[in-house]
Amino acid sequence: MATATRTTTRRRTDREGMVMPNRRRNLIIRLVLLILGCIFALYPVLLILGASFDPRDTLSGARIIPENPSLVNYQTLFSGAQTPILRWLMNSIIVSSISTVIVLALTVLAAYSLSRFRFSGRRTTLLATLVIQVFPIAVSLVAFYLLLDQIGEIVPWLGLNTLGGLIILYCGGALGANAFLMKGYFDTIPRDIDESAKVDGASEWQTFAWIILPLIRPILAVVGILTFIGTFNDYLIPRVLLRDTQVFTLAVGLTTYIGNDFSQDWGVFTAGAIIGVLPITIAFIVLQTQIIGGLAQGAVKG
Amino acid sequence: MSVTIRNQVIKILLLGIFDVFAVQFAVALGSRISIILGLGIAVFTIVINVVFLSDRLYPWRWIVPALAGMFLLVVYPIGYSMVVAFTNYGDGHLLAKEQVIAQKLADLYQPSDAKTYSVTVFRNAANEFRYWLVDEDGNAFIHRPGEPGIVPVAPDDPAYGERDENGVPTSLDGFVPLERAALLQSATTLQNLVIEAPPNEIRVTNISPLRGIQAQELTPRWSYDPATDTLTNVETGTVYRSERGNFVTGEGESREVLQPGFPAFIGFDNFLRVLNDARIRDPFWRVFLWTVVFAAGSVFLTLGLGLAFAMLLNSRDLPLKPFFRSILIIPYAVPGWLVVTTWRGLLNPAYGPVNLTLENLLNTQIDWFSNATLVKIAILFVNMYLGFPYMMLISLGALQSIPGDMYEAATIDGANGRQQFRWITLPMLLVALAPLLVASFAFNFNNFTVIELFNNGGPPMSAATVAGHSDILLSYTFRLAFSGARGTDYGFAAAIGIFIFFIVGPITYFNFRLTRQFEEAAA
Incomplete structure (x- = not known):
């Protein structure tokens, strides 16, 4: 045992002593390549950032640091004179927040039951939520449109071309990957905790609300962030459902606004993009570990 | 005890309020829009009531709201699409x-033997009208606006007073014939006069100072048996x-x-069209081929670049590792729609800085948007930019989980760095990442955002189809169903949606098998 340890140690020092200059060169190559990668990753983002301070309001001759930087694009944006970008941002925030709250509520309740109770139909429910994930959104797209068209005849604010319709579609898919993620986390919390709460006289609901809920905050955060980012960044469904400028989300509004002509409106577009997207991008970078962990278990980001 | 009673009362009250809305919704939907949908909502209303009132079904109370949403907005649409796929629903088949x-x-139409009337217009002091019609045989009729049709009048009916030589009354209690000047004045109004005489209609055809007002009877062109x-x-x-x-x-x-x-x-017509209809077959299979190339190419490129960066980062003595990682993740952290739109700008032939630099370097014109091959290269590049950080992060995790003694053993055996990568890193990594790579393939198979925002699926293939050279199946579906430029075809679009399912569905299913998700679900 002792001999073995000694020999490995010796070999390591030997190798390091021999390879040292090689290793330094290796590190420098790594650093150079990584810096090139960072430039590649950052260049488009920095160009947007620069353009948002470029008063010329065009992509033509764009530079990362504009010639006469000014806040004029942001002023145009906030004056609301040219475009309803702030309105689109509000729409996106409304849709994503409400969807996130409802999705969290629905999944946390379902996951609690699926984790804590044993009842007939439980396995079937779990399998069903898994099986419906096999169907890609492409299958339902036409039906989403026709269904909301029909619902809108009865309840106008849930129909096509409404934020309400968009929200109910997002919430309808609440079960699925999220419920699994959540149920998995519930399963890691020892049942002794609920048992002792119940021995102390807590009802099922009290056990859930006062004992378990605070313990699952991390997974609530992950599912909440994934849902918020997923809905905020979604382009397909709002593109299909929304027709009027006033109900556009930021994704549909901004991309429609810039259209095909990059000779004008580029500055205001980038300013709107920076305002709308910066918070979510920063949140993503800060929480990257949790987000990737959640994504790897569920779907891939949209 | 009193708390329990209070809770019961609150529960029943809430359930009652819910029922009022749900039943109204179900009845309205069922009677006016779709019986199946109305019945479905009615059934779910009953289920929810039963679940909340039965103690035995207590665990279901927690799940039933999510399940109801899932059935209405996930399961029902899937079924609905499958039904629509077997219909011709779309423009020309909407009603x-x-x-x-x-x-x-x-x-209505005007038969060659249409009845012709000469019309006399009467008006009273209150500016109300009466119309006196005489047909070719001299039969007289009266029409009072607000009452349907024309009422026959016997030639000697005394109720209508004195008649002139054509059998037209000189006055109709308070109504007098419109004088010629007034007649011409209101000629435009009279021109559009339509007397409803269901199922027929009498329309003014001619107003002349000499012959007065002529009208003809129109009859239905169609009869249904x-x-x-x-x-x-x-x-x-x-x-x-x-x-x-x-x-x-x-x-x-x-x-x-x-x-x-x-x-x-x-x-099965919609499905057979991709085999039989020459105008559909060619674009469809070209779109299909590109969809597979795009999805596989995207996985390959993002994994390649992501793994390269992961291996660069995967070193204990690298300084600023978290910093590099955070910068490299940015393309993935920024919403996809913004990244794609930005690259669309950067590669713009007229203004795009990247494109202008490239053109200067290569000394040639490059138009990424109107050349079928270039647009595909550009799209793969943009998607590589978008997706490599995800692959980098998951590769990094997988690399760190490869046991170090495997490399040590390989070193002892004399394997060099390249051999270690080929025979240890790559196989270990691919096994660990396989499910995620498959999921990534399925995701890119339907990556609408990149395709639609980069070039709207263009450039167009031909005038005969809505499909473009860079369209994938999902964006082709979108164009068929919603683009409107060439009309909508919900039936065919739904059929392509199902086609997508038959490719992506099994892939996802086997992926779940691979990762033992079903066993986990059954646990």
């Missing part, structure tokens, strides 16, 4: 059959039979289709 027949029956389910053109006598969503007549060359059609089941 229900009854509506089409009603529309046809309301279509429910027994044989046929429409007959009264004018020509042609009989149209109902056939797969249209009224048609004749066979082969002389076959004639009546517009509009109505939604009807057409069997």
